[in-house]
Amino acid sequence: MERARKLANRAILKRLLSSSKQQPLYKSSSRCLSSLSPSVVQGGSNVVSKVHSFNSRNLVQFVGTRSISVEALKPSDTFPRRHNSATPEEQTKMAEFVGYNSLDALIDATVPKSIRIDKMEFPIFDEGLTEAQMIQHMQDLASKNKVFKSYIGMGYYNTFVPPVILRNIMENPGWYTQYTPYQAEISQGRLESLLNFQTLITDLTGLPMSNASLLDEGTAAAEAMAMCNNILKGKKKTFVIASNCHPQTIDICQTRADGFDLKVVVSDIKDIDYKSGDVCGVLVQYPGTEGEILDYGEFIKNAHANGVKVVMASDLLALTMLKPPGELGADIVVGSAQRFGVPMGYGGPHAAFLATSQEYKRMMPGRIIGVSVDSSGKPALRMAMQTREQHIRRTRPLATFAQLR
Template sequence: MERARKLGSRAILRRLVSEQKQQPLYKSSRYVSSLSASVAVQRGSNVVNSHSFNSRSLVQFVGSRSISVDALKPSDSFPRRHNSAAPENQSKMAEFVGFDSLDSLIDATVPKSIRIDKMELPVFSEGLTEAQMLEHMQDLASKNKVFKSYIGMGYYNTFVPPVILRNIMENPGWYTQYTPYQAEISQGRLESLLNYQTMITDLTGLPMSNASLLDEGTAAAEAMAMCNNILKGKKKTFVIASNCHPQTIDVCVTRADGFGLKVVIS
């Protein structure tokens, strides 16, 4: 039995070497090799499955169909997996608007004065598969030197209890891939803000609550704008403590320019 398997393997290798340049007559499955023995072979009314597929049958099976080394090449390349228009579809779309190819369409629409020569990237000239790209990026990342920052600037390391981390910050129910500016009720961010506002009104006893802002600088600038609105623009000077974080002061200065306010840092 061992000898039969060796003979079958040698026959497959000889076949591959002799037909290396031959193009396959079919496009094999993405995940199943064209040499897979799971394909059933019919003999009259009987079907021979993978359990009864012996070495002799494998040799006969290999000899009856075209085999190419392309079936052994990596199949995790990006273009074949990209969900986009196929080349034939691109050609049809270009022909529909009067061009024979996508390149000719670009030549007619993009001025030559703003084009650049083709970038020479020898490492990527033939394209990388997903596995090769991950290996390349990991190699680049390994060259980084990670140091601990002691600057702080208002963003200090804090301890978040695991129960909050697990159920709030790492719970997909509280966030989606959409921006928080879209007002779909399905977004967990809106629900979390509602819970936050409810808690604040319970704690303060006030009939209203804020709804959180992006960061400290934005909150400070909004507070400055609120003061300006309350005074109806009668006073144009806004004082900021000098020990505030510089990024907070910068945001206030930028926002004050639009209101015609004078920011005094003291």
């Protein structure tokens, strides 16, 4: 591609120098929807003033000698028409402008034939489908599905999002961008939505610090497990998980524990004890995976008395009615944001959250959005405390590459 760019630039410069004293001739495009539009010619206003009736003779005189474009009669919502704005005629002119007689000649000069194939064949869609045809095709496929009630649960539940929210937030380009913001400060709308997310998480969990999401609830629980290990500087190597946690969360924690040289013990919440003195943290579910709601107040006090950090996996929608985990004394709260109205989508993707106290903010994984000011002194949003992250703390970052996306 670099070679193609250099060749094109060289040809353009040569053409500009050779024709700098010439007046370019612009012709009307054949891509107009109506082939009966008048050509843009000198004195066009006089021509229009002479047209008194739209009979066939006057109409022919009105449009002049312009030919009718067959391209204008073809569907306008095909992939090439939507995404390749230049017509074949315009592509040829563009290629000639940079010194080649066709687009194929330009490709031959830049991309070796040895790495190209003649053409890509898709037998089912040889001619391609228009947008309207594709939507109809997808609707036909969807109509064959049988929709049943889901009773699997385990943190994933059907939700209803009011249309007003869909229109004003989900479908509002001011709130989202179509690319990964590696230079995040450019996307102030996205940062504002993430800041709103963090604020909502802190309100519901009762803890002052939240990150801007993680991958899923199981991953967030594993990150919280790593935090417990780091808080105690790796001196205690056992992590206890209550059996009322979601099974997928337990599985992920057990897998991730190998990398931290931790031992994971799954136990009924009534049988959990800390006599070994080697427990760094404990994970409980609130509400439980089967829907039970327990009062963890005394349980958390007992854990803290034994120097054990408490991680609570919570349901955000339930927290609108239940006592916040922060008020119960939990050190870290994790969970899934699917309850905010995200479709189940066969299990994902659903963002997770992680909230904690100010004391452990430097040990949090993922991105944190903060309020700052720009060079003009106006309020602006930016990523805060980036020294925790992969692109700065290279040796032992607290966030993986996937989480930074």
